[in-house]
Amino acid sequence: MTTAQLTEPATHVSRRAIWMDVVRGLAIIAVIYGHTEAIGRVEQVFSSAEWMVVTNKVLVLIRMPLLMFLSGMLVPRSIARGWRSFLPGKFTKLAWPYAVWIAVFVVVLWLYRDDGTLSTIPMSIVWPENPNQTPLWYLRNLFFYYLIAQVLRWLRLPLWSGAVLGLTISATQLMANFVAGTTELRFANLMTFFFLGAVAMQYREAITNFCRKPSVAIVLLVMFIVPAYIYVTGIAPVRYRLEFIWGPLAFIGLILGFAPAITSSAWTKPIEFIGRNSLYFYVMHYPLLLIYAWSFSAHVNTGAAGQFVIMMAVALVIPAVTVHLANRIPPLKWLFFELPWPRPKKVS
Numbered sequence: 020m021t022t023a024q025l026t027e028p029a030t031h032v033s034r035r036a037i038w039m040d041v042v043r044g045l046a047i048i049a050v051i052y053g054h055t056e057a058i059g060r061v062e063q064v065f066s067s068a069e070w071m072v073v074t075n076k077v078l079v080l081i082r083m084p085l086l087m088f089l090s091g092m093l094v095p096r097s098i099a100r101g102w103r104s105f106l107p108g109k110f111t112k113l114a115w116p117y118a119v120w121i122a123v124f125v126v127v128l129w130l131y132r133d134d135g136t137l138s139t140i141p142m143s144i145v146w147p148e149n150p151n152q153t154p155l156w157y158l159r160n161l162f163f164y165y166l167i168a169q170v171l172r173w174l175r176l177p178l179w180s181g182a183v184l185g186l187t188i189s190a191t192q193l194m195a196n197f198v199a200g201t202t203e204l205r206f207a208n209l210m211t212f213f214f215l216g217a218v219a220m221q222y223r224e225a226i227t228n229f230c231r232k233p234s235v236a237i238v239l240l241v242m243f244i245v246p247a248y249i250y251v252t253g254i255a256p257v258r259y260r261l262e263f264i265w266g267p268l269a270f271i272g273l274i275l276g277f278a279p280a281i282t283s284s285a286w287t288k289p290i291e292f293i294g295r296n297s298l299y300f301y302v303m304h305y306p307l308l309l310i311y312a313w314s315f316s317a318h319v320n321t322g323a324a325g326q327f328v329i330m331m332a333v334a335l336v337i338p339a340v341t342v343h344l345a346n347r348i349p350p351l352k353w354l355f356f357e358l359p360w361p362r363p364k365k366v367s
Contacts, residue, residue: 037291038281042274043089044294048335049082051304054154055330058305062312064330065323076251080258081243083157084212084267085274090161091216092223094168094178102169109165111358112298117158119355120302124153127306131313154305160206164213178217185211189261199256208259212267219275230276239276242269293335296342298356303341304334 056075060067098105164181171181188207197204219226229235246266250257257263281287293300311333316326345352353359 037283037287038278039089039092040291040294041281041287042278042294043086043297044290044292046082046086046089047293047297047300048290049078050086051300051331051334053078053082054305054308055327055334058308058312059323059327059330062309062316064312064316065326068323071327073251077247080247080250081267081270083209085271086157087161087164087209087212088216088219088271091164091213092220094165094213094217095220098168098172102172105165105169107360109162111360113158113162113165115358116298116302116356117155117162120155120306121153124155124306127309131309155302156202156205157301160209161213163206164210167210168214168217178214181214182211182218185209185214186261189264193261199258199260205259208261208264211264212271215268223275223279226272226275227279230272232276236273236276239269239272242266243273292339292342296338299342299345300335300338302356303338307333307337 053075056067056071059065060072097108167181167184168178171178185207189204189211192204192207230239243266246257246263249255249263255263257266283291308330311330316330319326319329321329341351345356349359
């Protein structure tokens with residue numbers, strides 16, 4: 020337990036942890052939903068209904084910005100521990116599983132799709148030309164953002180300067196007319212959300228009180244609906260674009276306004292579990308979906324809705340079982356998900 024946790028009321032810390040776990044869990048489910056819809060459609064496992072495609076387009080605008088924002092909210096507390104704890108911790112919890120599961124992804128491709136695609140993957144692990152070339156780009160970006168946060172700390176610069184840097188790079192890209200969806204565009208855009216999360220954590224109570232006002236909440240809802248409509252209808256490429264950053268930020272404002280009121284219950288427990296163990300679900304779900312689509316889907320006699328439900332179940336149930344196994348078999352956890360170093364310091 021950190022000094023900050025010890026000095027705050029227990030109920031406040033507990034409630035904050037609960038709502039963040041719930042929101043993170045829902046964001047991870049949204050990621051799995053999106054990849055299930057996309058893989059099922061692209062690999063011709065099923066024909067996506069229009070509501071699936073539309074829902075996925077709406078979710079894609081908010082899930083990664085929200086995950087980055089939540090991760091950024093944890094930076095002030097983590098970085099205060101000092102770089103000797105901060106940097107090794109990010110290596111063991113981000114760089115290590117990224118490397119391991121890139122290898123797993125390559126093996127899956129080698130076993131099923133040795134058609135020339137495989138040869139381009141190893142050369143693009145750190146900075147791929149296409150950010151979707153590997154399914155783990157979120158971990159890569161997150162690791163770099165933490166490194167930038169530490170550099171800002173060494174330079175004695177405030178964390179909000181990271182958001183300014185992200186906005187500046189995004190503005191430069193906008194003027195240079197970068198193609199939508201590039202690695203550079205995505206990196207700068209999400210870096211802004213990450214460091215805005217770090218800033219928001221320092222003013223979370225004031226932000227919550229402001230955003231939960233009915234008039235403010237209505238404005239925020241409209242601010243999100245407008246770019247979502249623009250994106251769904253194909254009017255403009257909203258995703259990861261600076262000129263539409265206010266849409267996801269408005270949605271995050273709604274989350275900050277109302278999510279802290281969430282309390283733990285029988286309904287939230289499964290989502291809290293996913294949020295607390297989001298790494299397992301994130302790194303495992305994509306290869307699991309590919310394996311199902313390429314090996315088992317043709318043998319399952321069910322309709323499109325049935326295939327969709329089965330794929331979602333595969334991507335949720337197997338990682339959940341793995342969490343329990345890893346907790347009981349430490350080498351499994353160390354090998355695939357988190358190195359046992361550095362060990363957290365015990366509080367006396």
